[in-house]
Amino acid sequence: MNDRELEQKLRQALEHAAPNDIDAILSRCGPQNDKIVPITAAKKRKKRIVPWLAAACLVLAIGGGTLGVRYQQTNAVASVVSLDVNPSVRLEVNRAEKVLSATPLNDDANQILDGMDLTGTDLDVAVNAIIGSLLKHGYVDELANSVLVSVEDDDLTRGAALEEKLTGEISQVLESASINGAILSQTFTGDEALQQKAEEYGISLGKATLIQTLVDSSTHLTFESLTGLSINELNLLANSEAATDRTDQSVETDGIRSTGTASQDGYIGVETAKQAALSHAGVTQDQLDYLEADYDYEDGRMVYEVEFAVGGVEYEYDIDAATGDILKYERDGEESWQQGQTSAGSSGTSINGQAARDIALAHAGVTQDQVRELEVELDDGCYQVEFKAGRYEYEYEISAADGSILTAERDD
Amino acid sequence: MLILLETMAEESRQATAPGILEPLLVRMQAGEQEALAELYHRARTAVYGLALSYLKHTHDAEDVTQDTFVRVWENVHQYQARGTPLAWVLTIARNLSLMNLRDRGKTEDMEPEAWERLAADSPLVTAEDRQVLQAALAGLSDEERQVVTLHAVTGWKHKEIAALLDLPLSTVLSKYRRALQKLRDILEGGEKP
Numbered sequence: 309m310n311d312r313e314l315e316q317k318l319r320q321a322l323e324h325a326a327p328n329d330i331d332a333i334l335s336r337c338g339p340q341n342d343k344i345v346p347i348t349a350a351k352k353r354k355k356r357i358v359p360w361l362a363a364a365c366l367v368l369a370i371g372g373g374t375l376g377v378r379y380q381q382t383n384a385v386a387s388v389v390s391l392d393v394n395p396s397v398r399l400e401v402n403r404a405e406k407v408l409s410a411t412p413l414n415d416d417a418n419q420i421l422d423g424m425d426l427t428g429t430d431l432d433v434a435v436n437a438i439i440g441s442l443l444k445h446g447y448v449d450e451l452a453n454s455v456l457v458s459v460e461d462d463d464l465t466r467g468a469a470l471e472e473k474l475t476g477e478i479s480q481v482l483e484s485a486s487i488n489g490a491i492l493s494q495t496f497t498g499d500e501a502l503q504q505k506a507e508e509y510g511i512s513l514g515k516a517t518l519i520q521t522l523v524d525s526s527t528h529l530t531f532e533s534l535t536g537l538s539i540n541e542l543n544l545l546a547n548s549e550a551a552t553d554r555t556d557q558s559v560e561t562d563g564i565r566s567t568g569t570a571s572q573d574g575y576i577g578v579e580t581a582k583q584a585a586l587s588h589a590g591v592t593q594d595q596l597d598y599l600e601a602d603y604d605y606e607d608g609r610m611v612y613e614v615e616f617a618v619g620g621v622e623y624e625y626d627i628d629a630a631t632g633d634i635l636k637y638e639r640d641g642e643e644s645w646q647q648g649q650t651s652a653g654s655s656g657t658s659i660n661g662q663a664a665r666d667i668a669l670a671h672a673g674v675t676q677d678q679v680r681e682l683e684v685e686l687d688d689g690c691y692q693v694e695f696k697a698g699r700y701e702y703e704y705e706i707s708a709a710d711g712s713i714l715t716a717e718r719d720d
Numbered sequence: 721m722l723i724l725l726e727t728m729a730e731e732s733r734q735a736t737a738p739g740i741l742e743p744l745l746v747r748m749q750a751g752e753q754e755a756l757a758e759l760y761h762r763a764r765t766a767v768y769g770l771a772l773s774y775l776k777h778t779h780d781a782e783d784v785t786q787d788t789f790v791r792v793w794e795n796v797h798q799y800q801a802r803g804t805p806l807a808w809v810l811t812i813a814r815n816l817s818l819m820n821l822r823d824r825g826k827t828e829d830m831e832p833e834a835w836e837r838l839a840a841d842s843p844l845v846t847a848e849d850r851q852v853l854q855a856a857l858a859g860l861s862d863e864e865r866q867v868v869t870l871h872a873v874t875g876w877k878h879k880e881i882a883a884l885l886d887l888p889l890s891t892v893l894s895k896y897r898r899a900l901q902k903l904r905d906i907l908e909g910g911e912k913p
Contacts, residue, residue, distance in 0.1 A: 309908060311900050315872040318856060318903070319765070321849035322873060325842055326768035327782045330757045336786070337753060337793045524818045527863075527886050563815065622879070622889055640890060681890055 386463075387470055389431065390514040392456040392539050393447045395420045397438055398512065405431040405470070413512050419445060431470075432477050439481045448487055453571040454543040455482075457493040458514025467495035471565075479567065490568030492543055494518065509535040518542055521563050529605060541610055543570035548603040575629040578602075581612035584632055585625035589639075591618050603629065607687065611635060636685040637661060659711045664691035667711050668704040672697065672718070690714060733875040735762050741805035748796045756793050763806060764789075767813045769873040773866045774817035776857050784820055788813040806874060810884055855906040860899050867892050868899035 309317075386403040390396060395416035400408040410426040412418045420441045426434040439455070442448050448455065457474050461467030475493045482489035496517055506516035509532075519534045522545055534542065546564055572578075578601045585601075586592065593599075597617040604613040610629040617623065626636040659667075661684040669676060674697040682695040686708060693704040705714040734740075741762065747755035767788050772781035791812050799808055856865050863885075870881045882892040 309904055314900055314903055317852045318872040321852040322769040323765045324844035324849050325853060326765045327785055330760050333760060333786055333789045334753055336790045340797060341794050524822055525815065
């Protein structure tokens, strides 16, 4: 059986097994959402995360029937809303959208809530006051402009409506303060496991949910590694699929809504990162088949992942978003690595990635044009150099400090 | 061999080509449910295949398939002609699958009796189909299954698959080769190509 036959069998089996019931779908198709409100009510009770607005994390949780509280009671918690920037504030709200309690979740939030008695006030008034205080205390500015709004509610439709309303409110407050803010927003039902995790790391359930969403949609991000990131950084990651040149648009990541653009002032900028990668590879713009660059989070830092291809040969770089250092580069394909590129600017190392590669190739006794799937990565003061040549796979660790070979492996 | 592969990939691609799907999305934006039916007809195998490759459970994959198309209908105004239409649809399917996995807590393996039911439920599913699905679900790692399934049902290039699954291209290439080899080994009882 050749590859084609195998794949055809698989496709055929799936075609036969796939449901074919358009009526069931049409019967569920209600009105469509407009561009701004992408939230849909769940068919059945499911955990769903609704979109985010960017810079600060406001978690307003509306906690409905979960606690077995009677809805009729004015003191029944209907929703829990949290707002996160760095300060995290949790508001419990009843069905009439009156605030039942306002709880600071960290030290910064104490300062934000200082002297405010929000109990009994309307939710929108409370949110206005909190955002005002965040601005006054300098938590939302050009360097970090992102706010996270989270609504926890067992009634997702109600939660989504509230989320949308709050997002609008906050946008207006930021706008009237001439802040180019970014808001992430989401709606979800309670999740005990995640709540425990949130408490363990000392973050709000809203932030934990955002992080979990990012982790779920990625193969390499871990919950723990993201807990230390600011909402602004998380916002950049949340939008990173589309971040190349369209960050001014509202972008939907499933479960997360985002409006506005997270501040990138703390970073070198995507253009600079692209240039760094191209000049390292010795490639010019007009040679490119394509070029993509996006934010990512690798080994504890924000990076630009830059990918491009020249004549069918693919390159991938990780560039430190803050310093512009080249942390990692990979090349696929059969052609030899471009010659004459400038040296990599990794600080704190005395040899660069090319030198490490050359050392490994020399040790393996192969020339560049014999090498396939070359990968060079700087990790903890040591270059990992991997490549294939002939029928062997090679893996080297080269000291970045002096170019000595720490380990050398060859596998069939 | 290479040429044959290309041809098959081309066939899969054509059914869901951007030039065909994009007008359907535009019509859906105008509220036309017939366009959704056409999209469903063309993309249901890809959506179901991807969902099944994540969930390893036919009923969950069916649920996600249905939810995906409902979502597509509801959110069709958000589609921006940035990627291909199928990539947008499959991104929704992938996110719903991941959410389903998260709700579930962990991946549950398909139990043998569930396969009996699958055969009973769908008269179209042949004994050979069942054997192939069983091999893909039980014999491959999650990533191997996702990569090879996506390739089989979309005919996409590996680069496009890498983008959807958020994996490095090199990983996709190696998982793809490995997946085909494993499938062949299982279905042919260890025979090498």
